[in-house]
Amino acid sequence: MAGRSRDVMRRWSILLVAVPVLGLTIVAGVVPNAAAATATVTPVADAYVMADQPAVNFGTSTGLRVDGSPIANAYLKFDVQGLSATPARATLRVFTNTAGITGVTVSAVADTAWSETGINYNNRPAVGAQLASSGPLTAGSWMSFDVTSLVRGNGLFSFALTAASSSSTSLISRETINKPQLVLDTSAAPPPPAPGDPVVVAGGDVACAPDYRGYNGGQGSPGKCHMKATSDLVLGISPAKVLELGDFQYDDGNLAFANASYGPTWGRFKSITQPAVGNHEYGTGGAGGYFSYFGNAATPLQPGCVKNCDGWYSFDIGSWHVVMLNSECTRISGGAGCAAGSPQQRWLDADLATHPALCTAVIEHRPRWSSNSFASPDVQPLINTMYARKVDLLLTGHAHSYERFAPQNAAGARDDAAGIREIIAGTGGSFFTGFGTVAANSEVHKSKVFGVLKLTLHPSSYDWAFIADPSTPFADWGTGTCH
Amino acid sequence: MRKRVWLTISGVTFALLVALGGIWMASGAQQPPDPTIPATPGSDTHVQKWFKDREALQVELNDALFAVQELTGPSPESTRACARLDRVTQWLLLTPSSPHQPLDAPVDAGITQFSSAALACLRGDFPAMRQQIDDGATQRGNAVDAIDEILDGE
Numbered sequence: 001m002a003g004r005s006r007d008v009m010r011r012w013s014i015l016l017v018a019v020p021v022l023g024l025t026i027v028a029g030v031v032p033n034a035a036a037a038t039a040t041v042t043p044v045a046d047a048y049v050m051a052d053q054p055a056v057n058f059g060t061s062t063g064l065r066v067d068g069s070p071i072a073n074a075y076l077k078f079d080v081q082g083l084s085a086t087p088a089r090a091t092l093r094v095f096t097n098t099a100g101i102t103g104v105t106v107s108a109v110a111d112t113a114w115s116e117t118g119i120n121y122n123n124r125p126a127v128g129a130q131l132a133s134s135g136p137l138t139a140g141s142w143m144s145f146d147v148t149s150l151v152r153g154n155g156l157f158s159f160a161l162t163a164a165s166s167s168s169t170s171l172i173s174r175e176t177i178n179k180p181q182l183v184l185d186t187s188a189a190p191p192p193p194a195p196g197d198p199v200v201v202a203g204g205d206v207a208c209a210p211d212y213r214g215y216n217g218g219q220g221s222p223g224k225c226h227m228k229a230t231s232d233l234v235l236g237i238s239p240a241k242v243l244e245l246g247d248f249q250y251d252d253g254n255l256a257f258a259n260a261s262y263g264p265t266w267g268r269f270k271s272i273t274q275p276a277v278g279n280h281e282y283g284t285g286g287a288g289g290y291f292s293y294f295g296n297a298a299t300p301l302q303p304g305c306v307k308n309c310d311g312w313y314s315f316d317i318g319s320w321h322v323v324m325l326n327s328e329c330t331r332i333s334g335g336a337g338c339a340a341g342s343p344q345q346r347w348l349d350a351d352l353a354t355h356p357a358l359c360t361a362v363i364e365h366r367p368r369w370s371s372n373s374f375a376s377p378d379v380q381p382l383i384n385t386m387y388a389r390k391v392d393l394l395l396t397g398h399a400h401s402y403e404r405f406a407p408q409n410a411a412g413a414r415d416d417a418a419g420i421r422e423i424i425a426g427t428g429g430s431f432f433t434g435f436g437t438v439a440a441n442s443e444v445h446k447s448k449v450f451g452v453l454k455l456t457l458h459p460s461s462y463d464w465a466f467i468a469d470p471s472t473p474f475a476d477w478g479t480g481t482c483h
Numbered sequence: 484m485r486k487r488v489w490l491t492i493s494g495v496t497f498a499l500l501v502a503l504g505g506i507w508m509a510s511g512a513q514q515p516p517d518p519t520i521p522a523t524p525g526s527d528t529h530v531q532k533w534f535k536d537r538e539a540l541q542v543e544l545n546d547a548l549f550a551v552q553e554l555t556g557p558s559p560e561s562t563r564a565c566a567r568l569d570r571v572t573q574w575l576l577l578t579p580s581s582p583h584q585p586l587d588a589p590v591d592a593g594i595t596q597f598s599s600a601a602l603a604c605l606r607g608d609f610p611a612m613r614q615q616i617d618d619g620a621t622q623r624g625n626a627v628d629a630i631d632e633i634l635d636g637e
Contacts, residue, residue, distance in 0.1 A: 279631050329545065330627055335593070335620030339549035373524065373531045373634050377538035378545060399525075433635060434526035 041182040043174045044156075045077040045116035054121035063097070064171040066104050066163045073127070074161040074171060075119060077112060078182045081154050089185040090151035092132075092159060093142050094171050095178035102165040103134035106145040108473070109158035127160040129448070129472065137169065142178075149473040151182065197459070198318040201234050203452040204245025204278065204365060204397025206428035207262035212250065218264065220429065222471070226450040227429035229469045231265040233452050237467065241317055242266070244275040245397035246327075246365025248290065250430055252283025258293045266428070273297065276324045277311040278365035278397065282331055287311070312344055314351050319459045321357035323348065327366035327396075329378035340381040348382055352389035358460055359482035360391045367396035367403075367424050369412060371439045374399040384410045386420055392482045393462065395453070397426035400433040402453075402466055403445040404476060414441050418483050423464065425453040449474045523636030529582035530634075537578060537590075543571045548597060552616060557607045565604035565612075572598035589630045593623030 047059035051071040058065070064074035076092070092106055111125035119125075132145035151157055163169055172178045207227040208215050214224025234242060244266065249258040258267075266273070275298050281290035286308035291298055299305040300313045311326035325348065329338035337344055352360065366376035368383050376398075386394065387410035407419025426433075427450050434447045451468035465477035524530045547568040554561045575594050580587050596619030603611035 279627060283628065328627070330620070331624045333549075334552055334616070335623055336545045336549035336552060339545040341546075341553070342549050372526045373534050375534070377541045380538075380542045381546065433523065436526045436528040436531040 039083075039184045039186060041078050041080055041184065043076050043180050043182075044079045045114070046075065046174045046180060047116050047119045048072055048074040049119060049121040049124045051121050057117060057120045059116035059119060060175060062173055062176040064094075064161070064173045065168055066161050066171060067166065067168040068162075068164045069166040071121075071162075072168065073124065075109065075114065075125070076159045076161070076180055077114070077116075078157045078159075079155075080151060080157060080182065080184065083154050083184065083186065085186065086152050087148070087184040087186055089146065090148045091183045091185075092145040092147045093181040093183060094145075094161065095142050095180070096137050097139060097170040097172065098137060098168070099139040100137040100163075100165060100167055100169055102163065102167075103137055104143065104169055104171075105133045105162050105164075106131045106147060107160045107162065108147075108150045109160050112156035112158045114158070125158065125160075127162060131159070147182070148475055149468070151184065152473070152475075157182070198240040198320075198457050199237065200241040200243055200317065200455050200457065201237055201239040201452045202243040202245055202363070202395045202423075202455065203230060203234075203266075203425050203428035204276070205247045205400050205426040205430045206230070206244070206266055207249045207258070208430055209250050209252075209257045210260045214431070215261070218261065223448070224431050225429060226469050226471065227261065227265040229471065230427070230429045230450055230452055231268060233467050233469065234266065234269055237452070237454055239269075239454070240272065242269045242273040243322070243363050243395060244273050245363060245395060245425060245428070246276045246278025247280040247397060247426070247430070248275060248278065249293075250280055253278075253281035253287060253289040254284045255289040255292050258289055262293070270294075270297075274315060274322070274324060274363075276363045276365050277326050277328065279328055282328055287328075310344070312347060314355065316355070316357070318457045319357060320359045320361060320457045321352075321355040323351060323360070323362045323391075325362060325364040325379075325382060327364040327376060327379050327382075329376070338379050338382050340384070342381070345381050345385055349385045349389065352385065352391070359393075359457065359462065360389070361393040361395060361455075362386055362391050362420075363395045365396060366398045367422060368394070369405055369408070369422055369439050369441070370399045370424060371403060371435045371437065371442050371445050372399055372401075372433065373436065374433070375439070380410075383420070386410075387418075390418060390483055391420050392480065393455075394420050394422040396422065396424050397428070399424050400426045400431060401435065401445065401447040402427050402449050402451070402474070402476065403435075404443050404464075405439075406441040406443050407480075408441050412440060421480055423453060425451075425466070427451050427453075427466075429469075444476050446474050446476070448472060523634065524583045524586065525634035525636065527583065530586070533579075533581050537575075540571060540575050540578065544568075544575060544594075544597070547571050548616065548620075551600065551604060551612070554604070554609070554612075556609060561604065565601050568597060569601035569605065572601060583633070585633050586630065589626035589633070592626035593619035593621075595619070596622065 048065045065072040066074050107130045108128040109125050110128050114125050131147050134143045208225035214221040220226045249262045275294045281287040288307040291306045291309050296303050299309045302309050314323040333342050403424040405422045407421045409415040432448050449472040454465045456463040461481045463479050468474045550564040551568050596615045600612045600615035
């Protein structure tokens with residue numbers, strides 16, 4: 001009986017796997033793997049174009065050339081059909097015959113109307129936002145590019161492969177073996193938030209000054225002043241709280257600019273906003289513009305304070321305890337405002353001790369860890385306190401990019417059991433900054449992106465999802481457990 | 484025999500070079516710059532490393548400074564606290580200059596005053612110590628904007 005039962009179960013298992021796999025194959029024209037967790041799509045068109053032969057079409061070649069000088073760009077087009085959900089990850093794979101130091105860059109191409117036998121340098125589609133770079137190339141190997149930010153569902157997708165190097169790179173086209181692939185991971189789409197648990201949105205480094213050259217009447221321009229677009233994302237999410245991560249109003253946080261620029265955009269959520277003070281706020285004496293604009297929401301421990309206020313406080317949401325800190329350490333408490341024993345450090349320790357919630361988040365403007373020079377060692381004593389008091393999540397801005405770290409201890413060593421996960425979301429709209437050397441335990445980093453971080457705060461865990469401005473497509477999501 | 488030794492040495496040397504090259508490449512030092520983001524000191528790897536190398540001293544300066552600010556008068560404890568501030572300011576004054584010269588002045592703002600404060604404290608001159616600390620803290624606080632602007636490329 002037991003053996004027959006196992007056999008029946010095995011048959012059901014095969015059936016349960018086989019039916020969706022077969023369905024996806026028939027409906028989509030994509031080839032799923034045995035576990036149905038991934039599907040592989042091959043190009044419907046590919047070609048390369050050359051600047052020194054501008055009218056010549058290379059669509060039927062068995063190779064794709066990429067070169068910086070004379071310019072040779074490769075174009076790939078995929079037709080994705082049959083997906084029922086957003087893929088968790090999309091990876092473009094291309095086989096290279098050539099080794100090289102500087103590698104190849106993949107960019108989005110909005111125009112999908114080009115044809116394999118019609119494209120040439122003269123009529124080539126414009127190359128759009130950069131999606132990924134390969135790093136150094138190894139001859140006879142596959143290059144992989146994360147193109148998840150572009151491939152969000154069914155449809156035609158075009159990519160351009162370009163190179164800065166003047167050494168020509170030879171890639172394999174779809175006309176032979178090892179043809180390019182688009183591998184779609186369909187196994188782990190972001191889970192829908194559980195009903196009832198609060199959703200909050202975080203973002204910092206938000207509003208341009210109205211006299212900024214990219215302001216454009218508040219609508220922004222490419223790469224600048226996208227505070228209206230990011231605030232529209234907040235509107236769509238309809239969160240319970242907005243966590244403003246500092247530098248709310250450029251360049252100096254003055255009240256008039258805040259009313260003119262932040263006000264009509266993120267200011268729409270002022271009544272549900274919990275702000276953290278940033279460095280630019282101190283461009284107006286004692287951060288007076290910031291404290292005046294947000295009023296007691298920014299100074300609940302010092303009601304009525306409008307200048308040189310402490311700027312730290314805490315509140316509860318759902319079953320979470322959330323602490324807002326002032327990371328302008330050298331501007332408060334006589335210049336040692338985050339030192340061990342300082343008023344802020346002692347307050348933080350006492351606050352966390354008296355709020356022993358399972359799940360705790362801390363918000364401050366300056367990150368402790370960042371893959372550039374924006375990391376602040378001044379906040380280290382606060383980090384020591386957070387780690388000792390089992391803080392789960394640290395949200396920051398200051399770096400105008402997105403970066404997510406694995407949980408770390410106070411010294412920055414990975415600690416999945418009891419560590420603090422830092423997420424930088426200085427992506428509120430102002431402008432971009434870049435990365436240097438990628439820091440230890442940085443799991444995801446993305447420059448040139450605007451958007452907001454959406455957090456769903458469960459009683460013993462949290463879901464994060466980065467929601468990007470459509471002009472800078474990118475996605476990151478996951479779940480963390482409180483400790 | 485001699486030929487075999489030379490071949491072995493050559494092989495080991497080549498393997499070491501390949502391994503070191505691999506580590507260097509994996510370190511990310513050769514990532515091509517993103518042409519659409521202006522290269523700023525904030526994303527310069529040399530500046531980043533220079534700041535990283537100073538981190539421990541900066542944390543120690545803040546803690547030593549706060550400890551001295553809490554002093555009320557001469558005591559064995561105050562001597563220890565002032566010697567601690569003296570040590571860390573001397574170390575900071577000896578650190579190499581930054582790879583981006585405009586950063587040097589704002590990053591070092593206040594340190595000379597803190598050093599003078601430590602010496603005044605060790606002499607038992609607490610009013611002078613407090614004055615120097617206030618001056619240094621003001622200079623350091625005012626220099627933050629300059630550091631942030633330089634890192635942002637403004």
